[in-house]
Amino acid sequence: MxxxxxxxxxxxxxxxxxxxxxxTVAQQTRDAVATLIAQVRTQGDAALRAITARFDGVDLQDFEVSDSEFAAAEATVPAALRQAMVEAAERITRFHKAGMGQGYAVETAPGVVCERMLRPIGRVGLYVPAGSAPLPSTALMLGVPAQLAGCPQVVLCTPPRADGTADPAVLVAARLTGVQRVFKLGGAQAIAAMAYGTGSIPASDKLFGPGNSFVTEAKQQVAQDGVAAIDMPAxxxxxxxxxxxxxxxxxxxxxxxxxxxxxxxxxxxxxxxxxxxxxxxxxxxxxxxxxxxxxxxxxxxxxxxxxxxxxxxxxxxxxxxxxxxxxxxxxxxxxxxxxxxxxxxxxxxxxxxxxxxxxxxxxxTNHVLPTAGAARAYSGVSVASFQNLISVQSASAAGLAAIGGCARIIASAEGLDAHERAVALRMEVAA
Amino acid sequence: MxxxxxxxxxxxxxxxxxxxxxxTVAQQTRDAVATLIAQVRTQGDAALRAITARFDGVDLQDFEVSDSEFAAAEATVPAALRQAMVEAAERITRFHKAGMGQGYAVETAPGVVCERMLRPIGRVGLYVPAGSAPLPSTALMLGVPAQLAGCPQVVLCTPPRADGTADPAVLVAARLTGVQRVFKLGGAQAIAAMAYGTGSIPASDKLFGPGNSFVTEAKQQVAQDGVAAIDMPAxxxxxxxxxxxxxxxxxxxxxxxxxxxxxxxxxxxxxxxxxxxxxxxxxxxxxxxxxxxxxxxxxxxxxxxxxxxxxxxxxxxxxxxxxxxxxxxxxxxxxxxxxxxxxxxxxxxxxxxxxxxxxxxxxxTNHVLPTAGAARAYSGVSVASFQNLISVQSASAAGLAAIGGCARIIASAEGLDAHERAVALRMEVAA
Missing domain, CATH: 3.40.50.1980 (Nitrogenase molybdenum iron protein domain)
Structure with missing residues (x-):
C-alpha cells in the first residue's frame, strides 16, 4: 500500500x-462482447450453446434449471447455510419493504388532480456471477426487491459449473425470493439473451447485477442499444x-x-x-x-x-x-x-x-452498489429500481378553466400552436 | 395516417x-458527436467558441449569461407570460414536493439499525433546447426538482440566438427556479462542456433534459464514458x-x-x-x-x-x-x-x-418523460432524479453478535475468507 x-x-x-x-475497457473486450451479442441476437439458442461450450466447457441442451435440479439443490445445501440465507432474506426484505415508495395525489388547482402511480417493471433479468466463487447473496439482493416490487416476469442467469449444473446455494437463494425461472448461462451471452430474448430465454426490460468486465460491457452495450435498461454502470x-x-x-x-x-x-x-x-x-x-x-x-x-x-x-x-x-x-x-x-x-x-x-x-441493506465514483449520481439497488413511476393528471371542466389559460400562454410563447388549440378548443366547449 | x-x-x-x-442513430451522427466531444474535452472554451461560431453563427467570448442580460430578459418578457410561468412553477413545485422521498431507519435485528439517507446530487447540468422554438417550460421542469432536491451546483445550457443572446423567457424561467448560472451553449458541445467541464463551464455529475439527435447522442456518449450520468435515453x-x-x-x-x-x-x-x-x-x-x-x-x-x-x-x-x-x-x-x-x-x-x-x-407533473418505449423501465424526471440514496448500517456489539454468525456462514460459502474474518475478529473482541 x-x-x-x-x-x-x-x-x-x-x-x-x-x-x-x-x-478503461479494452477495445478488444468491446469488440468481443459486440460479437457475442450479435451472435446471440441472430442465432439465439444455437449461439448460446456454442458459446457456453467454448467458455464454460459444458454442452447444455437446456439452459433452464429443472424442478429436479432445484430439488437436488435443496437437498445439497447445508442446513446452516440455508438458514443463514433465510434470515438474511428476512432482514433484506424488512429493510427494503420499509423504504418502498407510495403513490400519491395532489390537487394542484381547483379541479386539477395530479398523481403518481407505482408499477412494477414488467420483465426483469437478474445476473448472479460465479467467477472465482458463486454468489448466492447476490441472488438475495436482486430477488428480494424484484419480489417486493411485484415484477410479473423475473428470470435469473448464473454461469453453469463444469458438470453442467448450477450452484445449489444460488438456486436455493433464488427460490427463497420467489424467482422461479433460472438459466444456466453466464457472461456477455447471458446479458444478450436476457436483453433480446431467444427461443428459450425470455426478453427483459431491465437487467440487474454485477459481473466481470464482459458482463459489464455487455450491459452497457444493450443499454446503449436501447433494448433494455440496466441498474447501473459497474x-x-x-x-x-x-x-x-x-x-x-x-x-x-x-x-x-x-x-x-x-x-x-x-x-x-x-x-x-x-x-x-x-x-x-x-x-x-x-x-x-x-x-x-x-x-x-x-x-x-x-x-x-x-x-x-x-x-x-x-x-x-x-x-x-x-x-x-x-x-x-x-x-x-x-x-x-x-x-x-x-x-x-x-x-x-x-x-x-x-x-x-x-x-x-x-x-x-443492498450490496449491489455504485462503484468507480458512480455514487456521485447513482444509488444502490432498491425496490424503486424495479418500479416505474407513472404520473397521472385529471382536470374537470372547472380545472381546465382554472389552468388552461396558463397553458395557452406558454404554448403560444413556445410557438406550439396545436398545443394551444388543444386547450382552447376544450375551453370553448366546456364554457 | x-x-x-x-x-x-x-x-x-x-x-x-x-x-x-x-x-437508429446514423453512424455519421455518432462520429460527428464523438469528434465534437473530443474537441471540447481537449481544447475547452476555444473549441466551444469555434463550434458555436460554426453551428450557431455567433462569436461569443463569454458563454455565461450576465446579470445585465438577466435584467434585460426580465424587462423583455411580457407580464402575462411571466405570470403564467410563475403559476406553472408553483404547481410543478407543489406536485413534485409532495412526492419527495424521505429517509428512514429500521431495526432489522436487536442492535442492528439500517437506514437510508437522501442527498442531493452535487453537480447537475440542465439542457434547455431552442431548436424550432425555445422551451422555457423545460427550464421549469428541470429547475424545480433540482431546487427541491437542493443540488448545490446547478448550471443550465441553452443555445444562443443569432444575436448572441439567450431567449429571455428561458432566462426568466431559470431564475424562477433558482438557477443562477446559465450558459449560451447548445448541441453536443453543451453536453460535452457540462460533462467534462471547461475553463468557463463547470463539470456536472448528471445531465438532464431533452434535445435533438446530436444532444441525445452526446448524452449517451458521455454516460457510456462514465463521466456523467444522464436522466434517461431520449x-x-x-x-x-x-x-x-x-x-x-x-x-x-x-x-x-x-x-x-x-x-x-x-x-x-x-x-x-x-x-x-x-x-x-x-x-x-x-x-x-x-x-x-x-x-x-x-x-x-x-x-x-x-x-x-x-x-x-x-x-x-x-x-x-x-x-x-x-x-x-x-x-x-x-x-x-x-x-x-x-x-x-x-x-x-x-x-x-x-x-x-x-x-x-x-x-x-413533469414533461421530461421516457420516449421510444423506455417507459417500460424508465420514469419521468422527479426530485428523486436529482438525489442519491445512501444506505447506512450500524451494529452494536449485541447487534454484531445477533447477525455476525449469519454473515460468517454465507461468506464462507462464497469462499470470501477475509469477509468472514472481519466479522469473526470483532465477535471475538466484543464477546
Whole structure:
C-alpha cells in the first residue's frame, strides 16, 4: 500500500491518489462482447450453446434449471447455510419493504388532480456471477426487491459449473425470493439473451447485477442499444475507511482486506488524521494478509491502494465525497455525528462493530452498489429500481378553466400552436 | 395516417404498426458527436467558441449569461407570460414536493439499525433546447426538482440566438427556479462542456433534459464514458390516445396534432373500439391540420402514425402497455376505472378536459418523460432524479453478535475468507 500525506500533495498527486485502477475497457473486450451479442441476437439458442461450450466447457441442451435440479439443490445445501440465507432474506426484505415508495395525489388547482402511480417493471433479468466463487447473496439482493416490487416476469442467469449444473446455494437463494425461472448461462451471452430474448430465454426490460468486465460491457452495450435498461454502470469493488485515533487497527485492516480479496482490481483507501493509526493499520494488513487463502489477489489489490494521512476528519470527508466510494466505513468514536458530512457513497458502515461484510450479506441493506465514483449520481439497488413511476393528471371542466389559460400562454410563447388549440378548443366547449 | 384493424393483423404487421419511426442513430451522427466531444474535452472554451461560431453563427467570448442580460430578459418578457410561468412553477413545485422521498431507519435485528439517507446530487447540468422554438417550460421542469432536491451546483445550457443572446423567457424561467448560472451553449458541445467541464463551464455529475439527435447522442456518449450520468435515453415525442365511442373527435384530433407538431419524427397513435370514432377523428385531423402554422411538420409525423381499431378497450390497454407511450391520453367515459390497466407509460391524461398540453406546461407533473418505449423501465424526471440514496448500517456489539454468525456462514460459502474474518475478529473482541 502507498502511504501518502495529503497536505504534502499537489493537485495532480491528489488526483492520482484517488484515481481507480484502470477502468478503461479494452477495445478488444468491446469488440468481443459486440460479437457475442450479435451472435446471440441472430442465432439465439444455437449461439448460446456454442458459446457456453467454448467458455464454460459444458454442452447444455437446456439452459433452464429443472424442478429436479432445484430439488437436488435443496437437498445439497447445508442446513446452516440455508438458514443463514433465510434470515438474511428476512432482514433484506424488512429493510427494503420499509423504504418502498407510495403513490400519491395532489390537487394542484381547483379541479386539477395530479398523481403518481407505482408499477412494477414488467420483465426483469437478474445476473448472479460465479467467477472465482458463486454468489448466492447476490441472488438475495436482486430477488428480494424484484419480489417486493411485484415484477410479473423475473428470470435469473448464473454461469453453469463444469458438470453442467448450477450452484445449489444460488438456486436455493433464488427460490427463497420467489424467482422461479433460472438459466444456466453466464457472461456477455447471458446479458444478450436476457436483453433480446431467444427461443428459450425470455426478453427483459431491465437487467440487474454485477459481473466481470464482459458482463459489464455487455450491459452497457444493450443499454446503449436501447433494448433494455440496466441498474447501473459497474466496476471493481472498493472501500474507503475513515479512522480516528481511537479505531482498532486490526478491525480496519480486516475491512481493507475483505475488500481487497474481491479481485486484483479492487481498491481500498484509508484516511486517518492519526499517523500512529496509519502505521498500525499498515502493520496489521501485513500480518493478516499472510493468513488469507486469497492473499495473492489481495496483495495485487493492495498495491494500488492508499493509506492517506489527513490533517482533520473534515478533510477526510471532503476527500471521501470527491472519491464517492461504493463502501464507506466510519471507524470513528462518534460516527453518527459525522453522517451529515457524507454526500456521496453507496453504503455507509458506522463504528467498530459494523464490518462491511454485514452489509454484504445480512444487515438488510443492498450490496449491489455504485462503484468507480458512480455514487456521485447513482444509488444502490432498491425496490424503486424495479418500479416505474407513472404520473397521472385529471382536470374537470372547472380545472381546465382554472389552468388552461396558463397553458395557452406558454404554448403560444413556445410557438406550439396545436398545443394551444388543444386547450382552447376544450375551453370553448366546456364554457 | 394509416388505418388498421388490429384483429386482422398478423404478428409481424402488429409489430410493424407499433414500431417507432427510425430511431437508429446514423453512424455519421455518432462520429460527428464523438469528434465534437473530443474537441471540447481537449481544447475547452476555444473549441466551444469555434463550434458555436460554426453551428450557431455567433462569436461569443463569454458563454455565461450576465446579470445585465438577466435584467434585460426580465424587462423583455411580457407580464402575462411571466405570470403564467410563475403559476406553472408553483404547481410543478407543489406536485413534485409532495412526492419527495424521505429517509428512514429500521431495526432489522436487536442492535442492528439500517437506514437510508437522501442527498442531493452535487453537480447537475440542465439542457434547455431552442431548436424550432425555445422551451422555457423545460427550464421549469428541470429547475424545480433540482431546487427541491437542493443540488448545490446547478448550471443550465441553452443555445444562443443569432444575436448572441439567450431567449429571455428561458432566462426568466431559470431564475424562477433558482438557477443562477446559465450558459449560451447548445448541441453536443453543451453536453460535452457540462460533462467534462471547461475553463468557463463547470463539470456536472448528471445531465438532464431533452434535445435533438446530436444532444441525445452526446448524452449517451458521455454516460457510456462514465463521466456523467444522464436522466434517461431520449427520442422523438409521442402520444397514444385510447378513445371510446363517447369521445369528442375534435378533442382527440387536437391532441394527436399537438404531438405531431413537435417534429417530423414524432409519432401519434389512436386506439379505439369504435369504427365511427376512428373515421371521425381522421376527418377532424384533416380539418384541423390545415389550420396549423406548423402543418408541414405535423403532416410528416402523421404519415408514420396509426389509427387502430381494436375489439375491446382491454385490447387497447394491452397494446398500449406493449408500446409504452410517453404520453397516454384516456379519452374514455370512466377513465379512472381503467387506470389499473396502465402498466407502462410516462404520463397519463384522464378524460376529455385534460389535454396533454396541461401536463406539458402547468398541471404540476413533469414533461421530461421516457420516449421510444423506455417507459417500460424508465420514469419521468422527479426530485428523486436529482438525489442519491445512501444506505447506512450500524451494529452494536449485541447487534454484531445477533447477525455476525449469519454473515460468517454465507461468506464462507462464497469462499470470501477475509469477509468472514472481519466479522469473526470483532465477535471475538466484543464477546
Amino acid at each position: 502507498n502511504r501518502l500525506i495529503w497536505s504534502q500533495l499537489d493537485e495532480a498527486a491528489r488526483s492520482a491518489a484517488l484515481t481507480r485502477p484502470v477502468q 466496476g471493481p469493488s472498493e472501500v474507503l475507511v475513515i479512522a480516528d485515533a481511537g479505531a482498532n487497527p486490526a478491525f480496519v485492516a480486516a475491512d481493507l482486506l475483505s475488500q481487497a480479496e474481491h479481485g486484483p482490481d479492487s481498491q481500498v483507501l484509508l484516511l486517518t488524521d492519526d499517523a500512529a493509526m496509519l502505521a498500525a493499520v499498515e502493520a496489521e494488513v501485513e500480518r493478516q494478509v499472510a493468513l488469507l487463502p486469497r492473499q495473492d489477489i489481495a496483495r495485487q489489490a493492495l498495491s494500488a491502494s492508499q493509506l492517506i494521512q489527513v490533517e482533520s476528519l473534515a478533510d477526510a470527508f471532503a476527500i471521501s465525497n470527491r472519491y464517492a466510494p461504493e463502501h464507506l466505513i466510519l471507524a470513528l468514536r462518534e460516527p453518527r455525528d459525522w453522517l451529515g458530512q457524507v454526500q456521496a457513497a453507496g453504503s455507509v458502515f458506522l463504528g467498530d462493530y459494523t464490518p462491511e461484510a454485514l452489509g454484504d450479506y445480512c444487515s438488510g | 394509416n388505418r388498421l384493424i388490429w384483429s386482422q393483423l398478423d404478428e409481424a404487421a402488429r409489430s410493424a404498426a407499433l414500431t417507432r419511426p427510425v430511431q 427520442g422523438p415525442s409521442e402520444v397514444l390516445v385510447i378513445a371510446d365511442a363517447g369521445a369528442n373527435p375534435a378533442f382527440v384530433a387536437a391532441d394527436l396534432l399537438s404531438q405531431a407538431e413537435h417534429g417530423p419524427d414524432s409519432q401519434v397513435l389512436l386506439l379505439t373500439d369504435d369504427a365511427a370514432m376512428l373515421a371521425a377523428v381522421e376527418a377532424e385531423v384533416e380539418r384541423q391540420v390545415a389550420l396549423l402554422p406548423r402543418q408541414d411538420i405535423a403532416r410528416q409525423a402523421l404519415s408514420a402514425s396509426q389509427l387502430i381499431q381494436v375489439e375491446s378497450l382491454a385490447d387497447a390497454f394491452a397494446i398500449s402497455n406493449r408500446y409504452a407511450p410517453e404520453h397516454l391520453i384516456l379519452a374514455l367515459r370512466e377513465p379512472r376505472d381503467w387506470l389499473g390497466q396502465v402498466q407502462a407509460a410516462g404520463s397519463v391524461f384522464l378524460g376529455d378536459y385534460t389535454p396533454e398540453a396541461l401536463g406539458d406546461y402547468c398541471s404540476g
